[in-house]
Amino acid sequence: MCGIVGYIGSENSADIVYKGLEKLEYRGYDSAGIAVIKDDKIHIRRSVGKLINLQKNIKNNPISGFIGIGHTRWATHGKPSEENAHPHTDCSGKIVVVHNGIIENYIQIKQQLQKEGHKFASETDTEVIAHLIEKYYKGDLFNAVKSALKDIRGAYALSVICSDDDSRIIVARKDAPLILGVGKDENFIASDVSALLAYVRDVIFLENDDIAEIKKDSIKIFDKNGNEAKRTVQKILWDAIQAEKCGYKHFMLKEIYEQSQTIQDTFRGRISVEDNKILLETVKISKDFLNKISRICIVACGTSYHAGLVAKFMIEELTSIPAEVNIASEFRYGTPVLNGTVLTIFISQSGETADTLAALKLAKEKGATTLAICNVIGSSISREADNVLYTHCGPEIGVASTKAFTGQLTALYLLVMDFAIKKGTVSEDKLAYLIKQMWDIPIKVTECLKQSEQILEIAKTFHMKKQFIYLARNINYPIALEGALKLKEISYIYAEGYPAGEMKHGPIALIDENMPVMVIATKSKVYEKVLSNIEEAKARGAKIIAIANINNKEIIEKSDYQIFVPEVDEMFSPLINVIPLQFFSYYVSTMRGCDVDQPRNLAKSVTVE
Numbered sequence: 083m084c085g086i087v088g089y090i091g092s093e094n095s096a097d098i099v100y101k102g103l104e105k106l107e108y109r110g111y112d113s114a115g116i117a118v119i120k121d122d123k124i125h126i127r128r129s130v131g132k133l134i135n136l137q138k139n140i141k142n143n144p145i146s147g148f149i150g151i152g153h154t155r156w157a158t159h160g161k162p163s164e165e166n167a168h169p170h171t172d173c174s175g176k177i178v179v180v181h182n183g184i185i186e187n188y189i190q191i192k193q194q195l196q197k198e199g200h201k202f203a204s205e206t207d208t209e210v211i212a213h214l215i216e217k218y219y220k221g222d223l224f225n226a227v228k229s230a231l232k233d234i235r236g237a238y239a240l241s242v243i244c245s246d247d248d249s250r251i252i253v254a255r256k257d258a259p260l261i262l263g264v265g266k267d268e269n270f271i272a273s274d275v276s277a278l279l280a281y282v283r284d285v286i287f288l289e290n291d292d293i294a295e296i297k298k299d300s301i302k303i304f305d306k307n308g309n310e311a312k313r314t315v316q317k318i319l320w321d322a323i324q325a326e327k328c329g330y331k332h333f334m335l336k337e338i339y340e341q342s343q344t345i346q347d348t349f350r351g352r353i354s355v356e357d358n359k360i361l362l363e364t365v366k367i368s369k370d371f372l373n374k375i376s377r378i379c380i381v382a383c384g385t386s387y388h389a390g391l392v393a394k395f396m397i398e399e400l401t402s403i404p405a406e407v408n409i410a411s412e413f414r415y416g417t418p419v420l421n422g423t424v425l426t427i428f429i430s431q432s433g434e435t436a437d438t439l440a441a442l443k444l445a446k447e448k449g450a451t452t453l454a455i456c457n458v459i460g461s462s463i464s465r466e467a468d469n470v471l472y473t474h475c476g477p478e479i480g481v482a483s484t485k486a487f488t489g490q491l492t493a494l495y496l497l498v499m500d501f502a503i504k505k506g507t508v509s510e511d512k513l514a515y516l517i518k519q520m521w522d523i524p525i526k527v528t529e530c531l532k533q534s535e536q537i538l539e540i541a542k543t544f545h546m547k548k549q550f551i552y553l554a555r556n557i558n559y560p561i562a563l564e565g566a567l568k569l570k571e572i573s574y575i576y577a578e579g580y581p582a583g584e585m586k587h588g589p590i591a592l593i594d595e596n597m598p599v600m601v602i603a604t605k606s607k608v609y610e611k612v613l614s615n616i617e618e619a620k621a622r623g624a625k626i627i628a629i630a631n632i633n634n635k636e637i638i639e640k641s642d643y644q645i646f647v648p649e650v651d652e653m654f655s656p657l658i659n660v661i662p663l664q665f666f667s668y669y670v671s672t673m674r675g676c677d678v679d680q681p682r683n684l685a686k687s688v689t690v691e
């Protein structure tokens with residue numbers, strides 16, 4: 083997720099664009115840049131790192147002009163560097179692009195353009211857009227952008243300027259937000275309203291496949307059929323803080339709701355339903371290597387550790403490779419038996435967790451092959467590992483991990499399917515089935531997100547409880563752990579996740595009318611066993627909240643409260659079942675007056691032991 087800003091009017095666009103980028107820095111902050119047109123020339127300033135570095139750059143080398151575009155980056159393709167910072171230009175340097183999104187087929191486009199003589203200066207997917215526009219440019223920027231978009235597959239929010247014509251900015255969007263700020267003899271472009279509020283309150287939310295020409299005194303929008311479209315001008319009443327959270331009260335709530343998009347962004351360009359393929363261009367693990375390894379050893383902390391526990395089930399079921407999961411702070415001080423026949427996987431949203439990084443270094447010392455799953459390109463863990471598979475979730479600001487967790491699960495599903503294909507342990511039909519299941523997850527997640535009101539009502543009943551037990555079995559047991567962690571870390575209620583079958587070995591002694599029990603009871607091969615566990619707890623006075631599939635009638639008489647979720651294949655159910663638990667912990671925390679986004683004693687990235 084990146085932030086883009088544009089301006090055309092009578093003020094110095096560099097100042098306005100920079101100030102807009104400051105408001106969008108939460109969307110990405112590994113590099114930034116601004117381009118303006120002045121005296122029929124393009125002037126660009128780009129800097130790696132935080133936005134303040136761009137400010138210093140511009141202070142030392144001022145730029146000004148009445149038309150400009152800018153970008154603050156969250157890298158998805160190509161490490162954080164000045165060369166990879168936006169804006170990107172074509173070969174002539176006349177056409178300049180800033181982009182938020184993912185171009186799925188950028189490799190194929192880049193190869194074709196290189197054959198046609200285009201020279202590339204960056205590793206990004208975005209740069210292909212600038213050269214594609216150049217290919218079609220015959221003097222009319224609008225038509226060139228329109229033609230270029232026909233070749234592109236993926237998500238984009240795009241702003242384009244050309245030094246041949248400083249009277250207009252061309253913008254377009256598909257599956258990434260782009261908003262126009264309507265001013266008087268000036269107009270604005272931004273990824274979200276927070277960058278506009280200092281100047282305008284009248285905004286237009288572009289719709290998918292819209293392409294628009296923005297002049298200082300006019301805005302013309304065209305739909306995908308090329309017809310001029312009338313889009314409603316809306317008045318924004320948010321204040322600046324609310325706007326940064328896109329109107330959500332907390333970043334955590336915003337990030338819960340982003341999960342349909344971030345799951346899709348993580349598999350976008352990596353699965354092909356048409357030709358039944360998994361495409362992981364950054365993972366260089368061969369079939370021969372997979373056939374010789376003795377086991378897979380996963381290492382992580384906290385929520386990322388829970389993602390690893392889910393992955394164990396996937397790995398062993400789909401590839402028959404033995405898998406173990408370790409907590410990094412234990413692993414690094416243990417005596418793990420590692421060698422060249424072990425694949426070690428390190429899961430970390432931040433890519434900076436000290437224990438996980440130390441464990442990775444230990445694994446490398448012992449000769450194990452390493453693979454990292456990270457959300458931050460260029461982070462220490464992603465740089466240290468032999469292989470890396472990035473989640474494309476954008477910055478996760480809330481300390482409690484939500485979208486990064488489902489992004490990690492998505493990346494792990496892709497990885498395990500890739501391994502299964504290479505090992506030949508899944509048939510073509512099974513693979514097609516799994517890919518289709520993954521493809522449909524974002525829609526199922528969206529259905530889940532609609533349960534928030536029901537969950538809020540249940541949270542009202544339980545928010546003053548002092549303790550909670552979370553129960554589940556098999557591939558959902560890690561989700562019981564994750565749900566309990568979420569409740570602990572943001573509402574400070576003591577909560578334990580347990581394998582439901584383990585209760586009779588001691589913990590059931592805890593059950594009485596003061597111990598509420600959350601149970602994951604969705605369709606699975608152990609569903610009947612979970613029902614029995616619910617009855618055991620209920621018989622001892624516990625109030626039961628059951629996560630169950632829509633249309634499950636029997637659960638209503640077995641439990642006191644129900645949260646219904648769409649049915650998916652058991653293997654993918656963790657992606658769905660975790661969402662109500664995220665909402666539940668969020669609502670309980672807010673009702674208890676806790677600091678949801680920055681809970682006490684916690685940090686977003688634990689870079690110390």
Ligand code: AGP
Pocket residue numbers: 383384385386429430431432433434435438481482483484571685686687688
């Ligand atoms: C998750 O809600 C917690 N904030 C925490 O457990 C986190 O998952 C853990 O610190 C690992 O962080 P990482 O994924 O950045 O390595």
